[in-house]
Amino acid sequence: MKKLFTTTLLIVSFICSGTAQSITYFPERNAVWQEKVPTELNVNTTLLADAVAFANSNEYSESRDLRIAILKGFSREPFHEILGPTKERGGPAGMILKNGYIVAKWGDIKRVDMTFSVTKSFLSTVAGLAYDNGLIANTDDKVANYIWDGTFEGEHNSKITWTHLLQQTSDWSGELWGGKDWADRPPRQGGIDEWKYRELKEPGTFMEYNDVRVNVLAYSLTHVWRQPLPQVLKERIMDPIGASTTWRWFGYDNAWTVIDGLKMKSVTGGGHSGGGIFISAEDMARFGVLFLNNGKWKDQQLISETWIEKAITPSAPNVNYGYMWWLNKKGSRHWEGLSENIYYAAGFGGNFIVIDKEKNLVVVTRWLEPSKIGEFMTKVEKSLN
Numbered sequence: 001m002k003k004l005f006t007t008t009l010l011i012v013s014f015i016c017s018g019t020a021q022s023i024t025y026f027p028e029r030n031a032v033w034q035e036k037v038p039t040e041l042n043v044n045t046t047l048l049a050d051a052v053a054f055a056n057s058n059e060y061s062e063s064r065d066l067r068i069a070i071l072k073g074f075s076r077e078p079f080h081e082i083l084g085p086t087k088e089r090g091g092p093a094g095m096i097l098k099n100g101y102i103v104a105k106w107g108d109i110k111r112v113d114m115t116f117s118v119t120k121s122f123l124s125t126v127a128g129l130a131y132d133n134g135l136i137a138n139t140d141d142k143v144a145n146y147i148w149d150g151t152f153e154g155e156h157n158s159k160i161t162w163t164h165l166l167q168q169t170s171d172w173s174g175e176l177w178g179g180k181d182w183a184d185r186p187p188r189q190g191g192i193d194e195w196k197y198r199e200l201k202e203p204g205t206f207m208e209y210n211d212v213r214v215n216v217l218a219y220s221l222t223h224v225w226r227q228p229l230p231q232v233l234k235e236r237i238m239d240p241i242g243a244s245t246t247w248r249w250f251g252y253d254n255a256w257t258v259i260d261g262l263k264m265k266s267v268t269g270g271g272h273s274g275g276g277i278f279i280s281a282e283d284m285a286r287f288g289v290l291f292l293n294n295g296k297w298k299d300q301q302l303i304s305e306t307w308i309e310k311a312i313t314p315s316a317p318n319v320n321y322g323y324m325w326w327l328n329k330k331g332s333r334h335w336e337g338l339s340e341n342i343y344y345a346a347g348f349g350g351n352f353i354v355i356d357k358e359k360n361l362v363v364v365t366r367w368l369e370p371s372k373i374g375e376f377m378t379k380v381e382k383s384l385n
Helices: 045-057 066-073 118-132 162-166 192-196 211-225 229-238 281-292 305-311 370-384
Strands: 093-098 101-106 248-259 262-267 276-279 343-347 351-356 361-366
Touching: 045 093, 045 101, 045 370, 093 281, 118 162, 118 211, 118 229, 118 276, 118 305, 118 343, 118 351, 162 211, 211 229, 211 248, 211 262, 229 248, 229 262, 229 281, 281 351, 281 361, 351 370, 361 370
Parallel strands: none
Antiparallel strands: 093 101, 093 361, 248 262, 248 276, 343 351, 351 361
């Protein structure tokens, strides 16, 4: 059993019931992340070890060759193909942090892997930085007032706001980088003709998870920032939180645009057809700690509390979704028995960054069978009660 996992427990300062504690420890760049010995902790070692063993024994069931997993997972989509980089994945890995310290870890937490739609929460953060810096005046502004190249022309697309794109309620209609909006995750019923000529939903009234439209958001933000989004993320978030130099953010091979005479790659919001953020569990955990601490790293406010509040506010069509963060509200994706204030980034194949402010907890999982995340989180939280 000891070979399956490593568990460490930490000192917890005075805990007020239902109130998140302040973060007192932030790991330095390239430093060994601090862990505490079991005797210093008021945590149930046996229950925590059981949660880690559960994660190790419930590996994502599809191929470790992610080209195969992607093509199989989206085989229903007409014209679906690999358009960007992929990478063979590792085995189960993860970290559990409390008050910034490592409570438990398993697998190779430094290995760089694809993270799929966890990328969307990073993309949302880049939008938040644009909002904080006044590049986007109001998320209810129409995107056509910022992007005038035809992407948001027409009676329907011209109504779309930044909020609609961030909440995936835009029903944007069109084609980008060879991807057709209607061919991305089509309905279970009907066929190509029904999908192509469907009646468009009024923006803001209906949520549909759709990577083409997410990539439209990434494209629009690239033009607002007038620089590549990975550069924005690196300079304003990842470098200040001490992330490693190993993470990368890719777009499709053909996803190029020209701004101010410079050719730039427009990145993706996931790995649906390849691309997205490739990152280690440790760097994912740093990102989680930043949000656990209300956007502040040490004494530096990197992303505003105002933006975080907006990002984790439920959308009208889906109580479980905010600005590209999933919310544990009482809806179709509620983890029964756990706080409704939990929110998380989620990606294909069981990649998660979970934030529970009430327990001062950040959890990162890699390659956990996605249907098991609720059970896993229940085991984790029971160990900390």
